[in-house]
Structure formats: C-alpha cells, structure tokens
Amino acid sequence: MSFDALTISAITIAVVIIVVIILIGRSNAENDRKMRVLAKHLTMLRDNDEAMKLCKEINEQYPELCIGLDYTLRESNDGTVIDKWKSSHPKP
Numbered sequence: 677m678s679f680d681a682l683t684i685s686a687i688t689i690a691v692v693i694i695v696v697i698i699l700i701g702r703s704n705a706e707n708d709r710k711m712r713v714l715a716k717h718l719t720m721l722r723d724n725d726e727a728m729k730l731c732k733e734i735n736e737q738y739p740e741l742c743i744g745l746d747y748t749l750r751e752s753n754d755g756t757v758i759d760k761w762k763s764s765h766p767k768p
Contacts, residue, residue, distance in 0.1 A: 714744040727756040738765050
C-alpha cells in the first residue's frame with residue numbers, strides 16, 4: 677500500500693493538530709488549578725489577619741513572590757504557617 681505526498685501531509689497535519697489540542701487542554705487545566713489556589717488564598721487573606729500579616733512580611737522581603745504560586749499558606753492550630761515554599765529564595 678502506497679501513499680502519495682498529499683495523504684502523508686494530511687496525516688501529519690492531523691497528528692500535529694491533535695497534539696496541539698491536547699497540550700492546550702493540559703495548559704488550561706493547569707491554569708484552572710492555579711486560579712483555584714489563588715482564589716483560596718485571597719479568601720484566606722481577606723478573613724485572616726494573621727495570614728495577611730505573614731503575607732505582608734514575605735512581600736517586604738521578597739516583593740517579586742506571589743502567594744499561591746511561589747508559596748502557599750495553611751491555617752493550623754498554631755496559627756497561619758507557610759505550607760509549601762516553591763521559590764528558589766531562602767524560606768523566611
């Protein structure tokens with residue numbers, strides 16, 4: 677069975693389109709996850725003065741970091757603490 681150049685081109689283009697659609701879908705899912713994390717932290721900051729204070733202290737030391745993306749906070753029995761530190765800067 678032999679394929680001409682047009683058929684091979686059409687198959688190649690179809691495969692590339694499918695791969696692009698899959699990559700866009702994954703990117704959108706990751707963006708949705710980040711937006712949910714940001715919304716959760718903004719709600720925490722609005723309702724929790726201790727979290728707001730901690731966030732301000734981190735922002736004074738590292739103004740380029742963003743809560744929810746570079747670090748996350750968690751409310752515990754001891755108060756608000758840094759949950760995950762994803763930045764290359766030293767953890768305060």
